[in-house]
Amino acid sequence: MSGALGKKIKVGIVGGTGYTGVELLRLLSQHPNVELTAITSRKEDGMPVAQMYPNLRGHVDLCFATPENAALDQCDVVFFATPHGVAMSQAQALLDKGVRIIDLAADFRLQDTAVFEQWYKMPHACPDILADSVYGLVELNRLKISGASVVGNPGCYPTTVILGLLPLLEGGKALVDTQHIIADCKSGVSGAGRKAEVATLFSEASDSFKAYGVAGHRHHPEIAEQLSAIAGQPVGLTFVPHLVPMIRGMFSTLYLRILPEALDTDFQALFETRYVNEAFIDVMPPGSLPETRSVRASNQLRIAVHRPSPGQLVVLVIQDNLVKGASGQAVQNMNLMFGLPETTGLEHVAVLP
Amino acid sequence: MSGALGKKIKVGIVGGTGYTGVELLRLLSQHPNVELTAITSRKEDGMPVAQMYPNLRGHVDLCFATPENAALDQCDVVFFATPHGVAMSQAQALLDKGVRIIDLAADFRLQDTAVFEQWYKMPHACPDILADSVYGLVELNRLKISGASVVGNPGCYPTTVILGLLPLLEGGKALVDTQHIIADCKSGVSGAGRKAEVATLFSEASDSFKAYGVAGHRHHPEIAEQLSAIAGQPVGLTFVPHLVPMIRGMFSTLYLRILPEALDTDFQALFETRYVNEAFIDVMPPGSLPETRSVRASNQLRIAVHRPSPGQLVVLVIQDNLVKGASGQAVQNMNLMFGLPETTGLEHVAVLP
Amino acid sequence: MSGALGKKIKVGIVGGTGYTGVELLRLLSQHPNVELTAITSRKEDGMPVAQMYPNLRGHVDLCFATPENAALDQCDVVFFATPHGVAMSQAQALLDKGVRIIDLAADFRLQDTAVFEQWYKMPHACPDILADSVYGLVELNRLKISGASVVGNPGCYPTTVILGLLPLLEGGKALVDTQHIIADCKSGVSGAGRKAEVATLFSEASDSFKAYGVAGHRHHPEIAEQLSAIAGQPVGLTFVPHLVPMIRGMFSTLYLRILPEALDTDFQALFETRYVNEAFIDVMPPGSLPETRSVRASNQLRIAVHRPSPGQLVVLVIQDNLVKGASGQAVQNMNLMFGLPETTGLEHVAVLP
Amino acid sequence: MSGALGKKIKVGIVGGTGYTGVELLRLLSQHPNVELTAITSRKEDGMPVAQMYPNLRGHVDLCFATPENAALDQCDVVFFATPHGVAMSQAQALLDKGVRIIDLAADFRLQDTAVFEQWYKMPHACPDILADSVYGLVELNRLKISGASVVGNPGCYPTTVILGLLPLLEGGKALVDTQHIIADCKSGVSGAGRKAEVATLFSEASDSFKAYGVAGHRHHPEIAEQLSAIAGQPVGLTFVPHLVPMIRGMFSTLYLRILPEALDTDFQALFETRYVNEAFIDVMPPGSLPETRSVRASNQLRIAVHRPSPGQLVVLVIQDNLVKGASGQAVQNMNLMFGLPETTGLEHVAVLP
Incomplete structure (x- = not known):
C-alpha cells in the first residue's frame, strides 16, 4: 500500500473550514506519510487555507477549491469533515474510483437506517455502502478497519x-x-x-x-x-x-x-x-x-x-x-487502512499548561 | 427585634478576607437593615477592607481589626467566614453576650460529632451548642431558624x-x-x-x-x-x-x-x-x-x-x-432570625451576560 | 417631573434583545422610580422577556411586542438599544408625542453629519433633531442633559x-x-x-x-x-x-x-x-x-x-x-433628565470575584 | 558536535517543575537529537516527572532528582528553568566540566551588573562568565550564539x-x-x-x-x-x-x-x-x-x-x-550551539482552536 511502500498517501478533505477540518490539517500537515492534495469549500473557493487558519501559515499552501475542481477522485483517501448527509451522497462516486472514505459526520455510524433517519431527519442515501462500512473505533474494530473502504468515524x-x-x-x-x-x-x-x-x-x-x-x-x-x-x-x-x-x-x-x-x-x-x-x-x-x-x-x-x-x-x-474524539481518531483509522503504524503522525505530547 | 423595629442589625464578620467574606460584605453593605460594625482579620489588621477588595471602594469604610479589638460582643449577630473550627471555639463567649451566630464553615452542619471528627480531623469543641444549633437550610428548617441562636449555614x-x-x-x-x-x-x-x-x-x-x-x-x-x-x-x-x-x-x-x-x-x-x-x-x-x-x-x-x-x-x-450556596443563604438566615422579610437585601437580579 | 413627584417614569425599550437591552432591563427592573412599560422586538413578538433572559425570571413580566403594538408613544422616555439608524428614524414621531429619547447607538453621538455618514454608511435622517440633542456624557454635559429631549449615549x-x-x-x-x-x-x-x-x-x-x-x-x-x-x-x-x-x-x-x-x-x-x-x-x-x-x-x-x-x-x-459604558450611563442620563438624584438605581456594588 | 554527528545531545534541566520546565520537557521529549538525561527538583526528589505533569505520561520516564544526584556534569547542555540567581551560582562548576548552559532566568540577560543588582536585588555571582555569555536572541545574535558556552535566554x-x-x-x-x-x-x-x-x-x-x-x-x-x-x-x-x-x-x-x-x-x-x-x-x-x-x-x-x-x-x-518567549527559544539556541538545523524539533503547527 501507499504508506507501507514509502509513497505518500494522497489525501483530500471535503469541507475543511470547520474545527475538525482545521484539526485534520494540523495533524496531516505534520504526518510523514501524507501528501495533502485537495481541500474543498464551495464558499471559500480560491482562498488560501492559511488565510482562514493563520496557525497553518508556512505549513499548508493549499487553497480551498470547489468539489468539482478539487480532483478528489485522484486521492487515495478522502476525509469528510462536513455536515451530516454529505459523505453518503458522494461515497459511491469516490468508491468507483478506488478512493477510500473516512467520514467524520454521522453517515456511517448507525447501522440501523431507521434510527439514522429518525435522528438525522433524512433518508440514508446508500444503505448498501453503509452495510459494508466499519465503525471506526480502532480499539474495538481494528481488524475490520484495516480492510475497510468506508469508515464511519465515531462521535466524540x-x-x-x-x-x-x-x-x-x-x-x-x-x-x-x-x-x-x-x-x-x-x-x-x-x-x-x-x-x-x-x-x-x-x-x-x-x-x-x-x-x-x-x-x-x-x-x-x-x-x-x-x-x-x-x-x-x-x-x-x-x-x-x-x-x-x-x-x-x-x-x-x-x-x-x-x-x-x-x-x-x-x-x-x-x-x-x-x-x-x-x-x-x-x-x-x-x-x-x-x-x-x-x-x-x-x-x-x-x-x-x-x-x-x-x-x-x-x-x-x-x-x-477534536483529536481522539474526531480528527486524530480519523487519522488513526487512516493509518490502519493504509498499513502504517497506528501511531504515525499522532505522537504529539499534549499541551499543558 | 432589631430589624422589625427599624433599628439596624449590628453585624460582625470574623475572617472577612475570603470569598464568602467579600460576598457577605457586598450583600450586607447594600442591606437596608444592617449596620456593618466589625470585621476581623488578624493578618490584615488595620487595612481598609476596600483596599483588599476595590469593588467595595465607596461602599464599605471599615478596616480589618484583630478579633480582640473588633468588639464582636457588641454585635447582634456575627458571621464566621472562617476555616472550619474557628466558630465553635468562639461560640460560647459570644452567646454569653447575647450575640447570635451564623457559621459559614462546617462547625454546625453535622449533628453527629463522630462524623464531624472523622472528616474534619478535629474534636468538636462544643457539642452542647451544636445540639441546639439549626442547620440553616431555610426551605427545610424555616421555623427553627427563626428562633435559633446558632445557625450552621449549609455547604454549597x-x-x-x-x-x-x-x-x-x-x-x-x-x-x-x-x-x-x-x-x-x-x-x-x-x-x-x-x-x-x-x-x-x-x-x-x-x-x-x-x-x-x-x-x-x-x-x-x-x-x-x-x-x-x-x-x-x-x-x-x-x-x-x-x-x-x-x-x-x-x-x-x-x-x-x-x-x-x-x-x-x-x-x-x-x-x-x-x-x-x-x-x-x-x-x-x-x-x-x-x-x-x-x-x-x-x-x-x-x-x-x-x-x-x-x-x-x-x-x-x-x-x-457564593450566594445561595454560601453568603446569600447566610443573609437569608439572618433575615429570618431577626424577623425581617426573608428577601430583604437579597433581591438582586442575576448578572447576565 | 415624574420622578421628582413620586410618580413612576414610564419607560419603553426598543430592541431589547441585545446585551445593552438586557442590561437596561436588569438595571431598570430594580430602579425604584421606573415602570417598565414596553419592550419591542419584531422578531421575538410575544415571547416573554424572561424566557430569552432567564436571569429576569421573577423580575420582569413583560413580553416582547412589535413596535406597532408597544404603545411607545405613551412612555415618558424610550431607550433605543438598537443598531445604528433606528433611533433617528423614529425620533420625530416620539418627540411629537412628548416622549424623550435616549439612544444607545450612534445616531446622536456625532454632530458632524458628514463624519457620521462616512463611518456609518447612511445619511443622517434628522439633522435638526441631532443639532438639538446632547452628547450624554454626564460628567461633561450635566446641565445640558438635564434639559434635553434627545440624548446620544456615548460609545463605550x-x-x-x-x-x-x-x-x-x-x-x-x-x-x-x-x-x-x-x-x-x-x-x-x-x-x-x-x-x-x-x-x-x-x-x-x-x-x-x-x-x-x-x-x-x-x-x-x-x-x-x-x-x-x-x-x-x-x-x-x-x-x-x-x-x-x-x-x-x-x-x-x-x-x-x-x-x-x-x-x-x-x-x-x-x-x-x-x-x-x-x-x-x-x-x-x-x-x-x-x-x-x-x-x-x-x-x-x-x-x-x-x-x-x-x-x-x-x-x-x-x-x-455594559454599565458605565452603555446601559448604566443611559440610566444616569435618564435620572438627570427626570430630576432624580443621579445615582438612583445605580448604586450596586461591583461583583467580585 | 553531538547533534551534527547523529549522537544525541545529553540534556539536563535544573528546576523542571515550573511552566518553562514542563514546556522544555514537552519540546525536548519530541526532539529527534536529544536524550533527556537529568531533571532536578530538590522538593520533588524521586517523583516521576509524568506524575506532576500527566501530559508527559508515556513520553518522559525521568524522575526528579536532587542536584547532587542528577549527574548534571555528564550532560552536554544544562537548561536552567529556575528562579533568578540559581544559574549563576552553578555555572562555573558546569563549565569546568565542559557543559554548556542555557539560562531561562535573568542571570545572563543584562550585561550591566549594576542594573542587574538594582532590579534583581542580588549581586551578580560571576561577572566574568556574564561577560562571555551571549544574549540568546537568535535573530540578533545568531553567529555569537553558535559559538557560545553560556546563553542568557531573553525574557518574554x-x-x-x-x-x-x-x-x-x-x-x-x-x-x-x-x-x-x-x-x-x-x-x-x-x-x-x-x-x-x-x-x-x-x-x-x-x-x-x-x-x-x-x-x-x-x-x-x-x-x-x-x-x-x-x-x-x-x-x-x-x-x-x-x-x-x-x-x-x-x-x-x-x-x-x-x-x-x-x-x-x-x-x-x-x-x-x-x-x-x-x-x-x-x-x-x-x-x-x-x-x-x-x-x-x-x-x-x-x-x-x-x-x-x-x-x-x-x-x-x-x-x-512559553515557546518563542521562553522554552522554544531556548531549544532554538541549543540547536544553534550544537550545529543542528535551527528548526529541529520546533516545527509544531500551532494549536487552533
Whole structure:
C-alpha cells in the first residue's frame, strides 16, 4: 500500500473550514506519510487555507477549491469533515474510483437506517455502502478497519463512553447492571463546531455551565447501538451531555452498579489488561483524577477507575474532543487502512499548561 | 427585634478576607437593615477592607481589626467566614453576650460529632451548642431558624443536592430508589476559596475540567445526614464533585430511578407544589435547561425536572455557590432570625451576560 | 417631573434583545422610580422577556411586542438599544408625542453629519433633531442633559478615553502634547453584541488576544470630536482597540507626553479635584493598578494616574462596558433628565470575584 | 558536535517543575537529537516527572532528582528553568566540566551588573562568565550564539519588543523617534509561573484585565539595554505590561512616531526584507490582525505593521510566551550551539482552536 511502500498517501478533505477540518490539517500537515492534495469549500473557493487558519501559515499552501475542481477522485483517501448527509451522497462516486472514505459526520455510524433517519431527519442515501462500512473505533474494530473502504468515524461522546465501558461489557461478562448505565458527559465548546450561533458566543458560553440534549441527543442511539452489540443484549443508558466553558476537552463520568456476583472483581486490573497494548488508551493508576488539559491537542484517551462504595463503580474518561474524539481518531483509522503504524503522525505530547 | 423595629442589625464578620467574606460584605453593605460594625482579620489588621477588595471602594469604610479589638460582643449577630473550627471555639463567649451566630464553615452542619471528627480531623469543641444549633437550610428548617441562636449555614453542594431531592424524599414517599441516588455535581473555582494554591491557579484550572474528591468529600456525610433525616431512613448516595473553569456557579445533575409504583407521578407538579411559596427556589417550566449564569450574583436556585425515560428522573439544580450556596443563604438566615422579610437585601437580579 | 413627584417614569425599550437591552432591563427592573412599560422586538413578538433572559425570571413580566403594538408613544422616555439608524428614524414621531429619547447607538453621538455618514454608511435622517440633542456624557454635559429631549449615549471606548483625558485638556490648559495622544484600549467580548458571528464564538475568542480596527474604528471620530471640543483645538489621536477574552470590562491605557512647561504639575491632584464630586468616577490613590473586575456589573469608572518617567503620563481607566459604558450611563442620563438624584438605581456594588 | 554527528545531545534541566520546565520537557521529549538525561527538583526528589505533569505520561520516564544526584556534569547542555540567581551560582562548576548552559532566568540577560543588582536585588555571582555569555536572541545574535558556552535566554516581553523594533533601529537608521517609544504589552497568565499566589488564582485573574508593573518592571532595563545597543544610542521607552485572562500568549502593541525625513519609507518592505530568512518570524501581509492563538504552542512569532496615520507606526507582535518567549527559544539556541538545523524539533503547527 501507499504508506507501507514509502509513497505518500494522497489525501483530500471535503469541507475543511470547520474545527475538525482545521484539526485534520494540523495533524496531516505534520504526518510523514501524507501528501495533502485537495481541500474543498464551495464558499471559500480560491482562498488560501492559511488565510482562514493563520496557525497553518508556512505549513499548508493549499487553497480551498470547489468539489468539482478539487480532483478528489485522484486521492487515495478522502476525509469528510462536513455536515451530516454529505459523505453518503458522494461515497459511491469516490468508491468507483478506488478512493477510500473516512467520514467524520454521522453517515456511517448507525447501522440501523431507521434510527439514522429518525435522528438525522433524512433518508440514508446508500444503505448498501453503509452495510459494508466499519465503525471506526480502532480499539474495538481494528481488524475490520484495516480492510475497510468506508469508515464511519465515531462521535466524540460515543468514543469516551464506549471505551470507558468496553472492558465491562464485552465477552458476555456479568459485572455491572447493564440496564441502568449513567453517562454524565461534559464537552468543551469546540464540539459545537464553527457555526455562527448565539448559544456558543463567548459572552453566552463563558463563565457558565449548562446541560443540553437531556430529552434526547444524537449520540445516544450511537452509543446504545454499539454497547448493545458489545454486550450481546440491549443496554439501558441515561446520557446527559453538558457544555463546559473550555475550548477543547471532553470528560465523561460513568456510573455503574456492580452486580452482586461481581463484587470480588478487580476492575482496575480488568481495564489495564484490556488496554495494555493500546497506544492511545492510558489506564491511569488507582486513585487518579484525570484533567482534560493532560490530553489537550493529543490523541490520548485516559481512563481512571474508581469504586467509591463496594457496589458502585465510577469510570472517568477524558479525551480531546477534536483529536481522539474526531480528527486524530480519523487519522488513526487512516493509518490502519493504509498499513502504517497506528501511531504515525499522532505522537504529539499534549499541551499543558 | 432589631430589624422589625427599624433599628439596624449590628453585624460582625470574623475572617472577612475570603470569598464568602467579600460576598457577605457586598450583600450586607447594600442591606437596608444592617449596620456593618466589625470585621476581623488578624493578618490584615488595620487595612481598609476596600483596599483588599476595590469593588467595595465607596461602599464599605471599615478596616480589618484583630478579633480582640473588633468588639464582636457588641454585635447582634456575627458571621464566621472562617476555616472550619474557628466558630465553635468562639461560640460560647459570644452567646454569653447575647450575640447570635451564623457559621459559614462546617462547625454546625453535622449533628453527629463522630462524623464531624472523622472528616474534619478535629474534636468538636462544643457539642452542647451544636445540639441546639439549626442547620440553616431555610426551605427545610424555616421555623427553627427563626428562633435559633446558632445557625450552621449549609455547604454549597449540599444546598443544591438537598433542595433538588427534598420533594422526592420527604413525607415518607416511595417515589424513587433511595439506595442508589447519584449526584454528579460541578462547581466554579471560587468554591475552593481564596487560598494561594497551585491547583486553582488560572494556568492550572482554566481551559480544563476534572473531577475531585471521588474517593470521599466532606459534603458527602452532610448531604447523607440531611437526606436520611428527610427520608426517615438511610439513603445510598454516590457523590462526585467536578471543577468547572468558571468563577461562580454550581450545577448538580441528580439521577434517580423511579420506583415501579411511582411511575404515574407528575414530578413536575410535585416540585412546583412544594416550592410554590419559596422566593428563592425557581422550578422552571418542563424541558428547561438552566444555565449557571442565570443566577450569577443572585440568591436564586433554579430546578429543572427531566424524565428522559419512563423509569429515570434527572433533576438539574443551579445556584451561585457564593450566594445561595454560601453568603446569600447566610443573609437569608439572618433575615429570618431577626424577623425581617426573608428577601430583604437579597433581591438582586442575576448578572447576565 | 415624574420622578421628582413620586410618580413612576414610564419607560419603553426598543430592541431589547441585545446585551445593552438586557442590561437596561436588569438595571431598570430594580430602579425604584421606573415602570417598565414596553419592550419591542419584531422578531421575538410575544415571547416573554424572561424566557430569552432567564436571569429576569421573577423580575420582569413583560413580553416582547412589535413596535406597532408597544404603545411607545405613551412612555415618558424610550431607550433605543438598537443598531445604528433606528433611533433617528423614529425620533420625530416620539418627540411629537412628548416622549424623550435616549439612544444607545450612534445616531446622536456625532454632530458632524458628514463624519457620521462616512463611518456609518447612511445619511443622517434628522439633522435638526441631532443639532438639538446632547452628547450624554454626564460628567461633561450635566446641565445640558438635564434639559434635553434627545440624548446620544456615548460609545463605550469614548467614555473611558474622554473621561481619562478631560482634566488634562479642558480649560485651555497646556499640559500635554495634544497632537500625539495614544489610546491603547481593551474590551471584553460583550462589546461586540449578541450577534451570531464566527469571530466572537467562544472557541474563537477564548484563550486568545488580538487587536482590531487598527486601520480605523467608528469610535475614533467620536472621541476626536469630543476631545477637540474640550481642548478648543483639533487633537491628534492614535486609537487601537483590542479584544480581551472576558465577558464584561474595558481597560484603556492612555499615553501622554507632558509638555516641558507642565513638568511641575501634580497630575494626581488635578484628577482628584476635577472629579471630587462625581459619584461614579473614582480617582484611585497614587500607584493604584485597577482591575476591570472591580467595576463588574457596576456603574463605577475608575482612574489611576501614573508617571513612569518625568515627561510621560500614563492614565489607566476601567469601566464595565455594559454599565458605565452603555446601559448604566443611559440610566444616569435618564435620572438627570427626570430630576432624580443621579445615582438612583445605580448604586450596586461591583461583583467580585 | 553531538547533534551534527547523529549522537544525541545529553540534556539536563535544573528546576523542571515550573511552566518553562514542563514546556522544555514537552519540546525536548519530541526532539529527534536529544536524550533527556537529568531533571532536578530538590522538593520533588524521586517523583516521576509524568506524575506532576500527566501530559508527559508515556513520553518522559525521568524522575526528579536532587542536584547532587542528577549527574548534571555528564550532560552536554544544562537548561536552567529556575528562579533568578540559581544559574549563576552553578555555572562555573558546569563549565569546568565542559557543559554548556542555557539560562531561562535573568542571570545572563543584562550585561550591566549594576542594573542587574538594582532590579534583581542580588549581586551578580560571576561577572566574568556574564561577560562571555551571549544574549540568546537568535535573530540578533545568531553567529555569537553558535559559538557560545553560556546563553542568557531573553525574557518574554523583550523578545516581542526587540524583534518588533529591530528593523527600525538597527544600522543607524533615522526612521522613528527613538526617544519616545511606547510598548503596550499583554501577557497570558502562565508568564507569572507556577507559584502558589493569590493574584494569579483562577478566581482572581479570570474574566478580568489589569496592568501591572507600571512604575517599573524588570524587563524594562533588559529591553532598553538591547535597543540602545541596536540603535547605537540610548532609547527612551515607556513599557506597560498587562495581564490577560488566557493561559499562553503575548501581544505587544508598539507605537512609534515616524520621523519627518522617513515619511516615504515602505515599512512593510523593511520588515519583510529584514526577516525574509527567519524561520520563526512571520511578517504578515499588510492589514493583518494577528491573534495569539495562531501561535499557541508553536515557536512562531508574527508581526503586523500598521500605519494608521502618515506619521504614526503601530507594530503588532505576537508569540507564545512559553515557546518563542521562553522554552522554544531556548531549544532554538541549543540547536544553534550544537550545529543542528535551527528548526529541529520546533516545527509544531500551532494549536487552533
